[in-house]
Amino acid sequence: DAGITQSPRHKVTETGTPVTLRCHQTENHRYMYWYRQDPGHGLRLIHYSYGVKDTDKGEVSDGYSVSRSKTEDFLLTLESATSSQTSVYFCAISESAGNEKLFFGSGTQLSVL
Amino acid sequence: GESVGLHLPTLSVQEGDNSIINCAYSNSASDYFIWYKQESGKGPQFIIDIRSNMDKRQGQRVTVLLNKTVKHLSLQIAATQPGDSAVYFCAENLANAGGTSYGKLTFGQGTILTVHP
Numbered sequence: 001d002a003g004i005t006q007s008p009r010h011k012v013t014e015t016g017t018p019v020t021l022r023c024h025q026t027e028n029h030r031y032m033y034w035y036r037q038d039p040g041h042g043l044r045l046i047h048y049s050y051g052v053k054d055t056d057k058g059e060v061s062d063g064y065s066v067s068r069s070k071t072e073d074f075l076l077t078l079e080s081a082t083s084s085q086t087s088v089y090f091c092a093i094s095e096s097a098g099n100e101k102l103f104f105g106s107g108t109q110l111s112v113l
Numbered sequence: 114g115e116s117v118g119l120h121l122p123t124l125s126v127q128e129g130d131n132s133i134i135n136c137a138y139s140n141s142a143s144d145y146f147i148w149y150k151q152e153s154g155k156g157p158q159f160i161i162d163i164r165s166n167m168d169k170r171q172g173q174r175v176t177v178l179l180n181k182t183v184k185h186l187s188l189q190i191a192a193t194q195p196g197d198s199a200v201y202f203c204a205e206n207l208a209n210a211g212g213t214s215y216g217k218l219t220f221g222q223g224t225i226l227t228v229h230p
Contacts, residue, residue: 004156033217042202043157043220058217090156101147102218104156 003027004105006091012111019078021108023091025071031094032074033058033102034066036087043090049074081112125227132193134224136186136203143205147218148177148188151200160188160201190226198228 003026013019023032034046035058045058047066055066063085067075078085088109092102126132138146144165149157163170163177163186170177176189186203204218 040222042222043204043218045217048217092156101159101162103159104149106156107154 004091004093004103006089006105006108008108009106010109012113013081014113015082016080019081019110019112021076021089021091021110023074023076023105025074025091025093027093027095027103028071029093029095030071031096031100032068033092033094034064034074034076035090035092035104036060037090037107038087046076046089081110083112086110086112122222123225123227125229126193128193128195128228128230130193132188132190132197132226132228134188134190134201134203134226136188136221138184138186138203138205140205140207140219141181141184143207145206146177146179146186147204147206148175148186149202149204149220150197151202151223153199157202193226193228195228195230198226200225 005024007022031050033048035043036046037043044060046060046064047055047058049055049068052068052071055068065077088107090107091105094100094102124132147162148160150160151157161170161172161175161177163179168179174191178187188201190197200223202220202223204220206218
């Protein structure tokens with residue numbers, strides 16, 4: 001998966017607990033993204049980063065925050081997990097901005113009970 | 114915002130047949146399109162892309178056709194194999210809509226392709 005590692009691969013947590021998902025890349029790509037995938041909705045962008053410490057919101061950013069302190073790592077945090085955040089989360093990277101294909105990680109299956 | 118949709122949610126073919134997966138898009142300003150393949154338990158895998166200044170692009174056993182007049186995109190897979198069984202997504206990117214788009218793709222729902230041996 002293009003040098004992208006997501007961790008953990010699976011997580012079960014309780015409502016109200018904080019959760020952090022990690023994406024690590026070895027491609028030295030500038031752009032990183034977090035998507036969630038749900039039946040009936042397809043892939044939807046949560047947050048993205050266009051450089052170290054440079055992030056912005058996607059279409060479904062409520063309830064999520066991100067951080068990027070190093071080129072290779074992009075963290076997604078659910079401050080207080082809710083059942084509606086049960087989903088499969090995918091990290092993606094791209095080399096340049098706009099009109100550029102994304103490479104995806106293997107995903108994290110998150111269940112919030 | 115505008116979204117990408119699919120005509121057929123499922124497609125079943127026999128091994129060796131050609132497959133055609135269709136996609137309709139509604140944003141006439143989109144200028145870049147991508148097809149992804151997703152196998153069970155894995156992330157989407159890039160197949161082929163096409164820019165709006167092209168009508169056709171070919172890869173290894175795959176061809177993407179773009180009809181801007183009717184805003185339609187299709188993926189053709191030649192000599193379909195059981196390993197091609199997966200969900201196929203089309204995605205569009207609207208470049209420079211008030212700035213850069215940073216690869217913020219809009220994905221369709223996906224078509225399930227099943228190849229019978």
